Amino acid sequence: MSDPLRDPAEFPRRLYVRTFGCQMNEYDSLRVQRLLAPLGYVTVDEIEDADVIFLNTCSVREKAEQKVHSFLGRLRRLKNRRPHLKIIAGGCVAQQLGEKLLSRFEHLDIVLGTRGIGSIARLLEEVLEGGPRVACLPEADPSLAPGEEAFAEGNISAPVTIMQGCNNYCTYCIVPYVRGPERSRPVGEILREIRSLEDSGVREILLLGQNVNSYGRGLKDRATFVDLLRLIARETGVQRVRFTTSHPKDLTEDLMLCFAELGVLCKHLHLPVQSGSDRILSAMNRCYTAGDYLGKIRRLRAICPEIALTSDVIVGFPGESEEDFTGTMDLLREVRFDNLFSFRYSDRPNTRASAFPDKVDPAIGTRRLVELQSFQAEITLEKNLAETGLFREVLVEGPSKASNGQMTGRTTQNRIVNFEAPEWTSGKIVTVKITGAYSHSLRGSVILGPSTRPGNPITP
Numbered sequence: 001m002s003d004p005l006r007d008p009a010e011f012p013r014r015l016y017v018r019t020f021g022c023q024m025n026e027y028d029s030l031r032v033q034r035l036l037a038p039l040g041y042v043t044v045d046e047i048e049d050a051d052v053i054f055l056n057t058c059s060v061r062e063k064a065e066q067k068v069h070s071f072l073g074r075l076r077r078l079k080n081r082r083p084h085l086k087i088i089a090g091g092c093v094a095q096q097l098g099e100k101l102l103s104r105f106e107h108l109d110i111v112l113g114t115r116g117i118g119s120i121a122r123l124l125e126e127v128l129e130g131g132p133r134v135a136c137l138p139e140a141d142p143s144l145a146p147g148e149e150a151f152a153e154g155n156i157s158a159p160v161t162i163m164q165g166c167n168n169y170c171t172y173c174i175v176p177y178v179r180g181p182e183r184s185r186p187v188g189e190i191l192r193e194i195r196s197l198e199d200s201g202v203r204e205i206l207l208l209g210q211n212v213n214s215y216g217r218g219l220k221d222r223a224t225f226v227d228l229l230r231l232i233a234r235e236t237g238v239q240r241v242r243f244t245t246s247h248p249k250d251l252t253e254d255l256m257l258c259f260a261e262l263g264v265l266c267k268h269l270h271l272p273v274q275s276g277s278d279r280i281l282s283a284m285n286r287c288y289t290a291g292d293y294l295g296k297i298r299r300l301r302a303i304c305p306e307i308a309l310t311s312d313v314i315v316g317f318p319g320e321s322e323e324d325f326t327g328t329m330d331l332l333r334e335v336r337f338d339n340l341f342s343f344r345y346s347d348r349p350n351t352r353a354s355a356f357p358d359k360v361d362p363a364i365g366t367r368r369l370v371e372l373q374s375f376q377a378e379i380t381l382e383k384n385l386a387e388t389g390l391f392r393e394v395l396v397e398g399p400s401k402a403s404n405g406q407m408t409g410r411t412t413q414n415r416i417v418n419f420e421a422p423e424w425t426s427g428k429i430v431t432v433k434i435t436g437a438y439s440h441s442l443r444g445s446v447i448l449g450p451s452t453r454p455g456n457p458i459t460p
């Protein structure tokens with residue numbers, strides 16, 4: 001319930017977090033919550049209840065940026081009703097627009113660049129004490145702020161950023177401009193964060209970076225991503241490890257072998273291909289051909305036949321002809337991805353592609369996107385249906401949001417499964433027989449519970 005008369009100095013202070021965009025932003029939003037928790041902030045679900053709103057913005061796609069602007073605009077009325085409310089904008093739009101965002105939205109108190117998260121507590125306290133509105137856009141960001149502890153908010157799965165920024169400069173992408181050059185976190189710091197998450201009940205870690213395959217460049221201890229994976233498997237107790245995102249050019253044989261050799265590594269790889277046309281891949285500056293990509297997929301499947309593959313595709317990139325698009329469809333037909341994230345190209349400010357000629361008519365781009373998505377939906381459903389009758393190990397994440405009384409979890413291939421089980425199974429790995437398949441999830445029944453022998457009922 002909204003409470004305009006509430007004393008803003010009263011504890012606990014209430015924080016509302018809204019995140020747009022990618023998993024890196026999700027992670028930064030978690031960092032904001034953990035940085036503000038020692039100051040007495042608790043996260044609330046209703047924006048109307050908030051004393052502080054943190055809006056984590058995304059500018060990777062045009063639509064996401066538009067949503068941010070309209071969301072910020074709507075907050076003006078809320079601030080009029082609750083003048084003590086403090087509003088903070090972080091993320092890529094904040095980094096890109098900086099002071100301009102402060103001028104455009106007079107009710108905004110703090111603009112925090114992508115490398116400024118660690119300063120949030122200090123800046124917020126200064127503003128609460130009557131300090132001026134501020135845009136904080138530092139050049140460098142220490143990986144974790146001093147005293148910052150990992151926390152998982154009761155989640156079974158938690159992200160851990162292992163690197164920030166990107167050196168690849170794909171011509172359509174804004175990330176290198178807003179997140180800066182690639183910087184890897186030291187191995188010891190990552191291991192400490194994972195152990196701390198484990199202590200708070202986390203069972204699965206998602207390692208995050210714009211291009212995790214190139215982890216370690218520039219680090220004093222010269223560790224590679226494969227070294228990091230092997231250390232996590234050996235020196236922590238997490239049950240599952242996933243990672244995203246990988247660049248195809250940096251996918252090495254050593255990393256492929258990890259899928260077969262490390263039991264802790266989930267059998268799922270997200271490997272963005274973006275296009276099946278060599279001409280378009282070159283214009284995107286992706287540094288591989290469709291043939292290179294297919295060769296790596298064949299090798300990976302030979303090493304680990306049960307691996308699930310997902311990818312990203314952009315249609316309607318400047319200059320994309322029908323023939324180029326057919327090349328993409330052919331690649332999809334050959335690989336048969338388990339799932340796909342596909343988008344119609346849109347110009348992002350300051351990227352090289354935004355200045356390219358031969359923009360594809362939006363109607364043609366949309367037609368291609370619809371064709372591609374309906375083709376992929378058939379493949380995804382076929383692959384899900386093929387799971388029926390199989391026994392899968394599922395890490396139980398908690399009660400299902402969709403279906404009453406059911407629990408939900410994921411297979412190592414990252415498929416969502418809903419099934420009936422007691423709530424105490426949360427955080428355990430159970431064996432589930434897949435009994436039904438839909439476009440986005442599976443249904444199943446638990447066969448073996450944790451700590452049970454075959455045929456025994458599940459017991460806590």
Ligand code: SF4
Nearest residue numbers: 166168169170173175
């Ligand atoms: S690899 Fe390319 S698409 Fe991915 S973050 Fe870097 S520049 Fe952007």
